[in-house]
Amino acid sequence: MRLNINIGLSTVQDISDILKMFWNLKEPIQLIISLITLYLIIWFNKIPKVKDREELLRNRLMEGGVFRPGLKTNLGTFLIYMVQMRESRGYKYWMKKLFLWKVEGHTTIYMHSDTLYSSVENQLPEVKKAVEKECNIRTRFFKSKDRYLGMFLEIPSTDPDKCMDILLEVGDILKSESR
Structure with a gap:
């Protein structure tokens, strides 16, 4: 032919x-x-893997930049000790990822406070409500074994830039609400 x-x-x-x-x-x-x-082949190379995004966010948060001295609030100074990203699962998600080239999931950021004021425990429910309402994220405060305050934030995104913006917004809310 x-x-x-x-x-x-x-x-x-x-x-x-x-x-x-x-x-x-x-x-x-x-x-x-x-x-x-x-x-x-183009699809596999174009969409960054969730682990790569997690590593990028972890490097930004822990190795320098805005949050290295910690997230200073009136509740105390929160230090970030773990970042986890999870990708959504299921048939509908994989079809959306295949055709729209869009990664969806959530990011969980774990923090602990190095200082705790005596009146902070009474303020935690209203601070939690304000953070969840303003930022549209899931927040939980907990007391660690050694009586320090811990917090985790579940952000409905796997985009490192969006996670950084939300974390800055949470810092502003924690500074203003805990007065």
Whole structure:
């Protein structure tokens, strides 16, 4: 079979070659399979893995930048000790990820306070309510074994920039609400 690569179809022979190709089902199936394979290769390289995003956020939060001395609030200074990202699961999510190239999931940031004021425990329910209402995230305060205050934030995003913005917003709320 002879195919001329021209800008347009100029000869009758080109048209007949294309028709012969479509009559032979082996070649269109191979073309479709190769296009799907090409799409998947691009897809795997285009969408960053959740572990890479988690590592990026962990490096930003723990190795320097805005939060290295800690998140200073009126509740105390919160130090970040763990960051976890989890990707959504299920058939609908994988189809959305395949066709929209969009990663969804949530990020959990664990923090502990190095100082705790005596009146802070009474303020925790209203601070929690304010943080959850303003930032639309799940928040939980807990007391660790050694009586320090701990907090974890569950942010409904796997985007490191969005997580940083929400964490700054939480810091502002903690500074204003705990007065």
